[in-house]
Amino acid sequence: MLEKKVSPRLEMSHLFASGHSACSGCGEALAARLVLWAAGPDVIATSATGCLEVFSSNYPNSAWEVPWIHSLFENSAAIASGVEAALRVTGKLDQVRVIAQAGDGGTADIGLQALSGMLERGHDVLFVCYDNEAYMNTGVQRSGLTPLGAHTGTSPSGQTSSGNPNLKKDMPQIALAHRIPYVATASVGYPFDLEKKVKKALSIRGPKYMQIFSNCPLGWRHDPSETITLAKLAVETGLFPLYEYEDGQLVSARRIASKKPVEDYLRPQGRYGHLFAQESGVEMVARIQAQADVNIERYGLMAKKE
Numbered sequence: 001m002l003e004k005k006v007s008p009r010l011e012m013s014h015l016f017a018s019g020h021s022a023c024s025g026c027g028e029a030l031a032a033r034l035v036l037w038a039a040g041p042d043v044i045a046t047s048a049t050g051c052l053e054v055f056s057s058n059y060p061n062s063a064w065e066v067p068w069i070h071s072l073f074e075n076s077a078a079i080a081s082g083v084e085a086a087l088r089v090t091g092k093l094d095q096v097r098v099i100a101q102a103g104d105g106g107t108a109d110i111g112l113q114a115l116s117g118m119l120e121r122g123h124d125v126l127f128v129c130y131d132n133e134a135y136m137n138t139g140v141q142r143s144g145l146t147p148l149g150a151h152t153g154t155s156p157s158g159q160t161s162s163g164n165p166n167l168k169k170d171m172p173q174i175a176l177a178h179r180i181p182y183v184a185t186a187s188v189g190y191p192f193d194l195e196k197k198v199k200k201a202l203s204i205r206g207p208k209y210m211q212i213f214s215n216c217p218l219g220w221r222h223d224p225s226e227t228i229t230l231a232k233l234a235v236e237t238g239l240f241p242l243y244e245y246e247d248g249q250l251v252s253a254r255r256i257a258s259k260k261p262v263e264d265y266l267r268p269q270g271r272y273g274h275l276f277a278q279e280s281g282v283e284m285v286a287r288i289q290a291q292a293d294v295n296i297e298r299y300g301l302m303a304k305k306e
């Protein structure tokens, strides 16, 4: 009988199985699949309440081909801390890695306390924030990671409002302030970079934090076919820089080959549609451009000309 040959990469890609109920073009589903693809099968994962948990575990089915625990909205990091402690005392931490997962709300808002505790206590866990920039599971409400100017149900645009008035919370810097060994950002637009960072994070002992840009076509109101194009544009404009910190030092930042204006990224998304339909939008677009320019300067993102 012929032996069926499957490449190791393809095998890993099935750790997050198809058949779940995410919307088409969902960046979070793609990101979770890539994380498991990179991590391999010897993993225990936790997930906070949110879209990822809902679309991956419709009873009696599950997309998770690794041991997986659904926590409350606020305590993915606390559950992962307990799992890690149990593995440590039973001497199994060398064989199994622990990954805690949450959306941006479950990370930067209601989950921040549990995450901070986990980082402070030094648990050997990789925390992954799937950043789709709002509370999507409950119908698109603003979170601390919603960017400036975005329309959501709780930061509506209108005659007197140009959308979210607040800056996106700098969550990686908050994680970094806990003096942990590894902090990184990644994006579904750059899967191999994401894979490399997950593998590196899991090879390091202690608490690790990764924030992954994960489009939500439904909440951002863009065509599902635009997910990867827009994820790349977020990086090429400087709005979502990709970088790594090891032991508190910036060790890598993805250079921008050809800088794009933020308008290229904003225009295709309905959540920013008001900025191009009302006069006050001009000022808001300029403020968003200024944010991108600050990132470019801060992380040295422009490729140096010879």
Ligand SMILES: Cc1ncc(C[n+]2csc(CCOP(=O)(O)OP(=O)(O)O)c2C)c(N)n1
Residues within 6 Å of the ligand: 028, 049, 050, 051, 052, 073, 074, 102, 103, 104, 105, 106, 107, 130, 132, 134, 135, 136, 137, 138, 143
């Ligand atoms: C204590 C508590 N408050 C509110 C909720 C309702 N709730 C469930 S998921 C969610 C939003 C999740 O947003 P996020 O963490 O960004 O994940 P996403 O769905 O966007 O992936 C909310 C408000 C809850 N389950 N528990």
Ligand code: SF4
Residues within 6 Å of the ligand: 021, 022, 023, 024, 025, 026, 027, 028, 029, 051, 055, 132, 136, 137, 215, 216, 217, 218, 219
């Ligand atoms: S609402 Fe957004 S995050 Fe949720 S499944 Fe759909 S595309 Fe994904």
Ligand SMILES: [Mg+2]
Residues within 6 Å of the ligand: 103, 104, 105, 130, 131, 132, 133, 134, 135, 136, 143
């Ligand atoms: Mg979210």
